Amino acid sequence: MSRSATATTSTAESAKSTSSRPSSLHLLFNNKLATAGLIVFGLIVLVALAAPLLPLANPDATAPVDRLLRPLSDGHLLGTDALGRDILSRLIWGTRVSLAVGISATLIAAFFGSMIGLVAGYAGGRIDTLLMRGIDMVMAFPYILLALAIVAVLGPGLLNALYAIAVVNIPFFARNIRGIALGLSRREFVDAARLSGKSHPQILFLEVLPNVLPVIIITMSTTIGWMVLETAGLSFLGLGAQPPQADLGSMLGDGRKILFTAPHVSIIPGLMIFALVMSINLLGDGVRDVLDPRLKSGALTRPVARTAVIRDSVPQIAEPDANAVLDVRDLKTEFAFGGEIFKAVGGVDMSVGQGECLGIVGESGSGKSVSAMSIMGLVPTPPGRITGGVALLEGEDLFAATDERIRQLRGSAVSHVFQDPLSTLHPLFTVGDQLVEAIQAHQSLSGSEARAKAADLLKLVRIPNPAERLNAYPHELSGGMRQRVCIAMALADDARVIIADEPTTALDVTVQAQVLALLDTLRKERNAGILFITHDFGVVSAICDRVAVMYAGKFVETGKTEDILSSPAHPYTAKLIDCVPVLGQPERRLDAIEGRPPVVNKLPIGCAFAPRCPRAQDDCRAAPIPITRFGDGRTVRCIHPLTGEAANA
Amino acid sequence: MPDAPLLSIENAERVFGGGRTMFGQPKPAVHAVQDVTITVRKGETLGVVGESGCGKSTLARMIVGLDAPSAGRIVFDGRDIVKEARGDLRRLSREVQYVFQDPVASLNPRKTIRAILEAPLRHLRKLDKAQRETRLEELMEAVNLAPEFLGRYPHEFSGGQAQRIGIARALAADPKLIVLDEPVSALDVSVQAQVLNILDDLKRRFGLTYVFISHDLSVVESVSDRVAVMYFGRIVEIGPGRTVFRTPRHPYTHLLLDSAPAPGRRLRASEDANTELPDPYDPPPGCAFYARCPRGTDKCIAQVPPLELMSDEADHRAACFHPHEAQ
Numbered sequence: 021m022s023r024s025a026t027a028t029t030s031t032a033e034s035a036k037s038t039s040s041r042p043s044s045l046h047l048l049f050n051n052k053l054a055t056a057g058l059i060v061f062g063l064i065v066l067v068a069l070a071a072p073l074l075p076l077a078n079p080d081a082t083a084p085v086d087r088l089l090r091p092l093s094d095g096h097l098l099g100t101d102a103l104g105r106d107i108l109s110r111l112i113w114g115t116r117v118s119l120a121v122g123i124s125a126t127l128i129a130a131f132f133g134s135m136i137g138l139v140a141g142y143a144g145g146r147i148d149t150l151l152m153r154g155i156d157m158v159m160a161f162p163y164i165l166l167a168l169a170i171v172a173v174l175g176p177g178l179l180n181a182l183y184a185i186a187v188v189n190i191p192f193f194a195r196n197i198r199g200i201a202l203g204l205s206r207r208e209f210v211d212a213a214r215l216s217g218k219s220h221p222q223i224l225f226l227e228v229l230p231n232v233l234p235v236i237i238i239t240m241s242t243t244i245g246w247m248v249l250e251t252a253g254l255s256f257l258g259l260g261a262q263p264p265q266a267d268l269g270s271m272l273g274d275g276r277k278i279l280f281t282a283p284h285v286s287i288i289p290g291l292m293i294f295a296l297v298m299s300i301n302l303l304g305d306g307v308r309d310v311l312d313p314r315l316k317s318g319a320l321t322r323p324v325a326r327t328a329v330i331r332d333s334v335p336q337i338a339e340p341d342a343n344a345v346l347d348v349r350d351l352k353t354e355f356a357f358g359g360e361i362f363k364a365v366g367g368v369d370m371s372v373g374q375g376e377c378l379g380i381v382g383e384s385g386s387g388k389s390v391s392a393m394s395i396m397g398l399v400p401t402p403p404g405r406i407t408g409g410v411a412l413l414e415g416e417d418l419f420a421a422t423d424e425r426i427r428q429l430r431g432s433a434v435s436h437v438f439q440d441p442l443s444t445l446h447p448l449f450t451v452g453d454q455l456v457e458a459i460q461a462h463q464s465l466s467g468s469e470a471r472a473k474a475a476d477l478l479k480l481v482r483i484p485n486p487a488e489r490l491n492a493y494p495h496e497l498s499g500g501m502r503q504r505v506c507i508a509m510a511l512a513d514d515a516r517v518i519i520a521d522e523p524t525t526a527l528d529v530t531v532q533a534q535v536l537a538l539l540d541t542l543r544k545e546r547n548a549g550i551l552f553i554t555h556d557f558g559v560v561s562a563i564c565d566r567v568a569v570m571y572a573g574k575f576v577e578t579g580k581t582e583d584i585l586s587s588p589a590h591p592y593t594a595k596l597i598d599c600v601p602v603l604g605q606p607e608r609r610l611d612a613i614e615g616r617p618p619v620v621n622k623l624p625i626g627c628a629f630a631p632r633c634p635r636a637q638d639d640c641r642a643a644p645i646p647i648t649r650f651g652d653g654r655t656v657r658c659i660h661p662l663t664g665e666a667a668n669a
Numbered sequence: 670m671p672d673a674p675l676l677s678i679e680n681a682e683r684v685f686g687g688g689r690t691m692f693g694q695p696k697p698a699v700h701a702v703q704d705v706t707i708t709v710r711k712g713e714t715l716g717v718v719g720e721s722g723c724g725k726s727t728l729a730r731m732i733v734g735l736d737a738p739s740a741g742r743i744v745f746d747g748r749d750i751v752k753e754a755r756g757d758l759r760r761l762s763r764e765v766q767y768v769f770q771d772p773v774a775s776l777n778p779r780k781t782i783r784a785i786l787e788a789p790l791r792h793l794r795k796l797d798k799a800q801r802e803t804r805l806e807e808l809m810e811a812v813n814l815a816p817e818f819l820g821r822y823p824h825e826f827s828g829g830q831a832q833r834i835g836i837a838r839a840l841a842a843d844p845k846l847i848v849l850d851e852p853v854s855a856l857d858v859s860v861q862a863q864v865l866n867i868l869d870d871l872k873r874r875f876g877l878t879y880v881f882i883s884h885d886l887s888v889v890e891s892v893s894d895r896v897a898v899m900y901f902g903r904i905v906e907i908g909p910g911r912t913v914f915r916t917p918r919h920p921y922t923h924l925l926l927d928s929a930p931a932p933g934r935r936l937r938a939s940e941d942a943n944t945e946l947p948d949p950y951d952p953p954p955g956c957a958f959y960a961r962c963p964r965g966t967d968k969c970i971a972q973v974p975p976l977e978l979m980s981d982e983a984d985h986r987a988a989c990f991h992p993h994e995a996q
Contacts, residue, residue, distance in 0.1 A: 207774060208769045208770075208771060208774045208775040209774065209776055209777040211735055211767075211775075212767075212769060212775045212776070212777075212835075212838065213788065214735065214758060214762075215734075215735070215758070215766060215767055216762070216785075216788035216789040216792060216838065216841075216842075217758075217759045217762055217788065217789055217791075217792030218788060218792055222792075227777050227780075230779040230780075231777070231778065231779055383857040383858065383859055499721075528720035528721055529720065529884065529886065529925060529928045529929050529930075530720065530924055530925065530928045531720075532928065532930070533927075533928035533929075533930070533936070536930070536936055537936055555857065555858055556858070556930060557932040558887075558929070558930030558931045558932050558934070559930045560932070561930065561931065561932050561933050561934050561935065562930045562934070562935060562936040563936065582933070585932050585933050586933070595859070596858065596859065599858055599859050599861070599862035600858050600861070600887070600932070601865075601887040601888050601891035602887055602931055602932060603886055603890060603914070603926070603929050603931045604890075604914070604931070606890045606891045606910065606911065606914070608891070610862040610865055610866060610891070611862065612859065612860075612863040612865075612866055613862070613863075614863070616827060616829075
């Protein structure tokens with residue numbers, strides 16, 4: 021019964037309203053320069069399109085009597101050129117031609133270039149080599165020479181100039197698109213499409229192309245301006261538009277000879293080219309920023325060096341824990357996205373003693389990493405901020421400390437070890453350089469002294485031949501060795517607390533056992549506390565003295581590892597232990613937790629686990645659940661706990 | 670012959686790289702899979718365990734026809750699938766399907782779930798529109814997802830839901846054998862159990878056969894009838910799951926079992942940090958595990974130990990000259 025009930029809630033939860041992410045258009049309008057570009061470009065295009073409807077003089081009608089009239093003269097708003105033709109009229113008709121040529125050339129180049137890029141990237145191997153070497157040959161000529169050569173062969177004229185510009189720009193598209201297609205073709209969904217019975221052309225055009233399309237549009241938006249310029253360039257040289265037809269380049273060319281006597285003849289088309297190309301480029305950059313997935317998720321907003329702390333009041337600690345190196349009380353961290361507040365951490369108390377290992381266990385999204393990152397202000401602001409609580413490092417409130425003080429403490433008294441050592445270490449520096457850097461950041465040692473210390477650190481983390489290994493680059497080491505280097509770096513100065521965020525999740529089991537053993541020895545040798553974040557109760561058993569189980573931003577149960585594993589008090593803890601297969605007990609039927617964790621922007625008033633809990637009653641949903649203390653330093657946030665001892669406490 | 674294997678892999682080998690450069694220099698070659706011989710019987714689950722880089726994913730890709738062995742044969746239901754897949758993958762894909770490790774990466778972000786699930790129905794099963802509609806509903810029901818989800822895009826799903834869609838896609842072709850390559854390792858533990866239970870349920874309902882690849886020993890133990898342990902491209906031990914896990918004979922299997930963390934178990938003594946995996950470009954002679962093995966002797970460097978029957982139970986084989994005793 022409970023199964024079907026929870027299944028429906030999960031459906032209801034997933035059928036949530038559409039996301040509150042701002043639309044692409046909205047994002048574009050947020051960018052002031054792009055909006056200005058859009059307005060200018062829109063105006064120019066409108067005027068150019070409306071040219072036949074506007075009361076303009078015939079752009080090609082010569083009137084030698086009225087030659088070289090200045091702007092604002094009677095009947096000729098922008099004056100006339102050397103043959104007495106109306107410049108305003110020629111400007112508008114010329115812009116029309118330039119735009120048409122620029123846009124068509126872009127479309128042609130985009131079509132053929134993308135096609136070549138897609139096929140080369142998808143097919144790979146010989147076809148790729150053949151196509152791309154062809155493209156390289158086109159690129160080996162300076163573009164203007166190539167365009168000149170093409171026009172020379174085909175003869176001057178606008179259409180030929182258009183072909184020349186399109187051909188010259190094909191490599192640009194081909195190379196861009198090939199790179200993207202190459203990456204996409206190795207993705208798993210392409211393999212999946214093959215196994216679904218799709219043929220190669222179907223995969224290329226129905227699976228890969230839709231994913232490449234944004235890149236094609238981005239590339240087009242950033243090249244149209246360039247194409248308009250090139251058209252103008254060829255026409256300026258007399259190879260594009262032929263007299264009497266006007267385009268911006270030929271107008272500029274006409275005015276060149278009389279630049280000093282009648283500057284307006286060349287300055288006006290020049291300004292138009294500038295306005296047109298500038299507006300297109302601004303708009304193109306704006307479009308790229310909106311569409312490019314790499315720039316989307318806030319990569320352009322630079323987070324500040326430390327998480328903002330906005331505390332209403334500093335809680336007074338009644339009974340500071342004398343033994344604790346790190347003592348965190350009522351920590352609250354929030355993220356603000358598009359008008360909504362996500363309460364990632366909603367009041368967490370934790371303390372780590374000397375040489376003690378505290379494990380934080382929880383599923384992804386439960387707030388365990390955010391809790392740990394908040395301590396040293398490593399949560400990115402914006403959008404994150406700490407809204408309450410204190411973090412005491414040996415009595416010092418870290419949230420009240422100055423930025424300079426935090427900078428000193430980071431990596432010395434409190435250091436971090438992250439999940440993926442390959443992305444933590446810089447690929448271009450040797451591990452020795454990186455260790456020396458970490459050491460010298462906190463101690464004024466000479467180069468050779470720091471290097472000797474670095475070798476000592478590698479020895480400390482049991483890396484064989486430490487002096488030699490200092491010269492190794494991260495890619496030359498195995499995953500386990502890399503993680504050892506990261507641990508060595510965390511010990512570069514006198515670490516009091518090591519915050520280890522899933523440090524063994526990316527490692528193989530045999531290597532994981534080695535790294536866990538190393539951490540276990542080191543914390544005893546150095547008397548440093550470890551805050552160990554993991555999702556695996558097996559790993560917790562291996563190293564942690566105490567464990568805190570986290571759910572929806574709060575600790576739901578804390579206590580000694582053995583106690584919690586043998587008699588969990590919170591139903592969530594019990595479920596979390598029961599849903600994992602245990603080595604040596606293959607017959608055990610796995611007890612899955614139905615439903616999904618709540619989203620932290622809409623937390624219920626009562627227990628966040630109640631919708632998934634088999635023991636939930638009405639009072640669980642009515643009010644916030646207080647923490648109950650019982651037994652040997654255990655706490656549980658449940659009013660219907662599983663153990664009698666907790667129920668009676 | 671009632672017990673004819675559904676799938677048999679005979680001395681399969683896969684070499685990446687190799688050959689010679691333009692100037693006749695030999696290019697470095699990696700033996701991802703070497704001399705692998707396995708049979709999978711109809712209706713059973715064969716678990717394959719091993720650490721990263723041991724060749725288990727390459728083996729999986731060869732079974733479904735995404736990759737071809739450099740040598741050896743793969744026979745499915747009496748047909749040589751290596752030749753068949755080279756000509757037309759579709760015939761094989763109707764019978765052998767694949768579930769990917771990363772559920773989100775295996776779904777095209779620009780396709781709706783309907784489009785993703787319809788592809789195999791349209792291209793492999795050639796169903797018309799009405800039949801597809803009925804089948805889509807069946808599939809969504811089988812993996813316990815609401816039919817409304819069909820109109821949505823992959824990014825709207827959690828990892829567990831996305832993996833269920835991946836499983837539904839594999840089921841769509843109505844295959845006999847499904848190769849599951851680390852199907853739960855990208856998922857949260859609570860979701861992992863949901864997916865494992867669904868897989869178990871589907872196997873019984875549709876009479877499926879699984880090849881289940883994972884680095885997680887406890888997951889493999891809980892799902893597998895038989896288990897193969899791979900090290901450095903070779904199978905070092907294979908046998909009924911219970912036997913392999915209770916009485917491992919190969920020292921590597923021992924090491925794996927001792928290293929695996931288990932709730933309620935303190936750290937056991939781990940091996941020395943000195944032990945490094947062998948270099949795949951420069952494989953050691955003899956047994957690849959020799960450098961890490963506490964039982965190694967000169968014989969182990971001299972020749973590669975063959976995969977031999979262990980005396981205690983039929984069908985339990987290990988590739989070791991000095992195996993552990995059966996307890």
